[in-house]
Amino acid sequence: MFHSLLLNIRLFFRGAVLSYIALFRWFTPPAYLASKVIAPLSYMLFFVVLGTFATGKESASFYIIGNSVQMAAMSGIYGVTMSIGGDRWDGTLPYLFATPANRLALFVGRAAIHVLDGILGVFLGLFWGITLLGLDVSKTDPLVLSVVILITTFSTSGFGLLLGALSLLTRNIMFVNNTVFFLLLIFSGANLNLSLLPEWMQTISWSLPLTRGIASARKIISGSAFIEIAPLMGTEFLIGVLYILLGFLLFRWFEFKAKRKGTLEVM
Amino acid sequence: MNAIEVDNLRRIYRPVMGIFRRKVKEIVAVDDISFYVKPGELFGILGPNGAGKTTTVKILVTILIPTSGSARIQGFDVVREAEKVRPRIGFILGGERGLYWRLSGVDNLRYFASLYHVDPGISKSRIPYLMELVGLEDRGKEKVEGYSRGMKQRLHIARALLHDPDILFLDEPSIGLDPIGAREVREVVRNLQAEKKTILLTTHYMFEADALCQRIAVINHGKIVALDTPEALKEVVKDLHIIEVEVFGIPSEVIERLQAKGFIENLAVENVEQRQVLLIQTARGSEAVPDILAILNGLRVGKISVREPTLEDAYVRLVGNKGE
Numbered sequence: 235m236f237h238s239l240l241l242n243i244r245l246f247f248r249g250a251v252l253s254y255i256a257l258f259r260w261f262t263p264p265a266y267l268a269s270k271v272i273a274p275l276s277y278m279l280f281f282v283v284l285g286t287f288a289t290g291k292e293s294a295s296f297y298i299i300g301n302s303v304q305m306a307a308m309s310g311i312y313g314v315t316m317s318i319g320g321d322r323w324d325g326t327l328p329y330l331f332a333t334p335a336n337r338l339a340l341f342v343g344r345a346a347i348h349v350l351d352g353i354l355g356v357f358l359g360l361f362w363g364i365t366l367l368g369l370d371v372s373k374t375d376p377l378v379l380s381v382v383i384l385i386t387t388f389s390t391s392g393f394g395l396l397l398g399a400l401s402l403l404t405r406n407i408m409f410v411n412n413t414v415f416f417l418l419l420i421f422s423g424a425n426l427n428l429s430l431l432p433e434w435m436q437t438i439s440w441s442l443p444l445t446r447g448i449a450s451a452r453k454i455i456s457g458s459a460f461i462e463i464a465p466l467m468g469t470e471f472l473i474g475v476l477y478i479l480l481g482f483l484l485f486r487w488f489e490f491k492a493k494r495k496g497t498l499e500v501m
Numbered sequence: 502m503n504a505i506e507v508d509n510l511r512r513i514y515r516p517v518m519g520i521f522r523r524k525v526k527e528i529v530a531v532d533d534i535s536f537y538v539k540p541g542e543l544f545g546i547l548g549p550n551g552a553g554k555t556t557t558v559k560i561l562v563t564i565l566i567p568t569s570g571s572a573r574i575q576g577f578d579v580v581r582e583a584e585k586v587r588p589r590i591g592f593i594l595g596g597e598r599g600l601y602w603r604l605s606g607v608d609n610l611r612y613f614a615s616l617y618h619v620d621p622g623i624s625k626s627r628i629p630y631l632m633e634l635v636g637l638e639d640r641g642k643e644k645v646e647g648y649s650r651g652m653k654q655r656l657h658i659a660r661a662l663l664h665d666p667d668i669l670f671l672d673e674p675s676i677g678l679d680p681i682g683a684r685e686v687r688e689v690v691r692n693l694q695a696e697k698k699t700i701l702l703t704t705h706y707m708f709e710a711d712a713l714c715q716r717i718a719v720i721n722h723g724k725i726v727a728l729d730t731p732e733a734l735k736e737v738v739k740d741l742h743i744i745e746v747e748v749f750g751i752p753s754e755v756i757e758r759l760q761a762k763g764f765i766e767n768l769a770v771e772n773v774e775q776r777q778v779l780l781i782q783t784a785r786g787s788e789a790v791p792d793i794l795a796i797l798n799g800l801r802v803g804k805i806s807v808r809e810p811t812l813e814d815a816y817v818r819l820v821g822n823k824g825e
Contacts, residue, residue, distance in 0.1 A: 238618075241615075241618045241620075244615055244621065245616065245618070248611065248612060248615045248713040249612065249615060249616075249631075252601070252604060252608055252611065252612040253612075254600035255603060255604060255608075256602075256603050256604045256608075256612075257601070258605075260604075324598065324599070324600070324601055324602065325596075325598025325599045326598075326599055326600070326601065328559070328564045328594060328599065329599050329613070329660070330616065331564055332562050332563055332564050332587060332590075332592065333587060333613070333616040333617055334584060334588050334616075334617065334618060335615070335616040335617070335618070340616070441687040493564055493565055493566050494561070494566050495514075495515075496512075496514055496556075496565050498564055498565075499618075501599075
């Protein structure tokens with residue numbers, strides 16, 4: 235029992251590192267620089283300039299923080315779905331599904347490095363905000379902000395696992411990724427005050443990851459204490475767990491259906 | 502107990518065609534086949550493309566659910582007890598895919614060792630051993646994307662052996678390889694046979710099956726049409742001789758006229774560059790040559806030879822002219 239647990243932990247970590255290198259197609263210096271450094275900076279500049287033009291310079295921090303935390307979705311959505319869906323393109327699915335590997339360790343391990351990568355992305359976004367756009371972080375508790383970023387990146391990656399499992403069904407990774415990423419730009423509250431949205435849209439917003447993370451980060455940077463955002467973060471964490479479980483169920487369902495229909499190798 | 506037992510296995514695919522007017526087509530890939538493989542035996546499944554070889558292997562390695570029938574590996578059912586089957590088997594499906602091209606050969610093996618729960622201490626020594634076994638010891642640290650097709654195929658074999666399984670399924674391991682690459686793969690298979698592994702090998706290369714397998718099932722259109730030792734299979738054509746006639750630009754009506762002749766048991770046509778080689782099976786041997794030449798009158802005829810039948814000729818007789 236204990237030995238089996240150790241082997242599954244090993245599978246989780248080794249799978250995390252090797253699947254990141256093997257399947258994350260942006261893991262080359264030019265692609266990484268373009269997609270994880272330059273593109274996020276462009277997004278941020280665009281939305282900050284547009285937002286402050288529409289609502290005034292005093293709201294700059296709203297857009298800087300929102301778009302920085304949104305960067306968690308770059309890794310959580312694009313990275314994680316590539317690491318799940320990439321097996322279809324490499325033709326490795328039949329070999330994976332014929333192993334006795336614990337499917338949960340295999341599945342969740344695919345997201346682990348992307349969580350770390352996502353944290354780096356959010357900090358990079360905040361760094362651009364501070365150095366280029368004058369974001370004031372003087373009242374921020376860095377430890378609490380780090381916890382917020384960790385939980386938000388975790389929940390977003392959990393959502394990415396669900397999308398990754400979905401991409402196995404749809405066979406089109408980028409279609410799923412792009413649609414969800416840009417919908418999140420609206421629904422997460424990164425660039426809109428959620429109270430301006432119709433009620434049904436707000437319901438969607440609060441059932442997604444990121445929304446509470448962005449709201450919490452704004453509060454922490456403006457000087458709120460951890461206790462004020464603890465309920466938001468608790469729910470954000472649970473949302474992440476829920477999406478992981480949904481993704482895992484979908485992954486297992488895909489495995490069963492593909493074996494039944496003989497579609498494991500279909501590209 | 503047999504290593505592999507297959508009883509009345511049947512698999513039907515039902516692909517859906519069309520977007521608006523959806524039609525379901527039914528394709529019987531494996532049609533009521535039964536066979537067994539003894540421990541330590543090298544068993545071959547021989548058949549043309551689309552005969553059902555790969556489908557059979559996929560069912561046996563637990564990645565495809567049969568429509569009906571059953572199969573057991575060391576007594577464990579491949580559907581109901583798949584979890585017990587998986588650690589006992591290793592397999593490769595033909596072709597280059599199925600490896601992580603951005604990882605090195607060794608990293609591929611490390612990852613799959615984790616997936617098969619190979620103890621870290623064991624995998625540390627086993628990976629170099631396997632890389633040496635498949636002749637990749639000097640290329641292990643290179644990314645797989647730089648490997649030749651033959652190297653990838655050999656890496657696949659190493660991957661299949663990581664957890665030291667008793668039973669190996671090799672689905673067309675030499676397909677698409679150059680002659681040297683194919684010979685190297687066959688050499689690896691021979692070494693595995695010497696290690697007393699049970700091997701189920703599928704191929705459509707007759708000489709490969711003849712050289713390696715102890716027993717062969719010939720499969721066509723999903724059905725087993727013959728199952729015996731290579732020597733016994735050759736008995737099917739023992740009374741026949743093979744006349745090979747090289748011709749240039751033979752019209753289809755001439756082929757039909759030849760096929761209609763009662764003394765010709767079987768006729769296969771191989772296209773070799775701009776010429777065709779007629780493989781004619783006949784009991785009359787060289788006596789049939791004048792009659793054949795009479796039908797070919799007016800065509801440019803090259804080399805003519807009469808030889809004893811091989812396993813390939815037995816195969817042609819068993820599966821008909823549609824075989825490759």
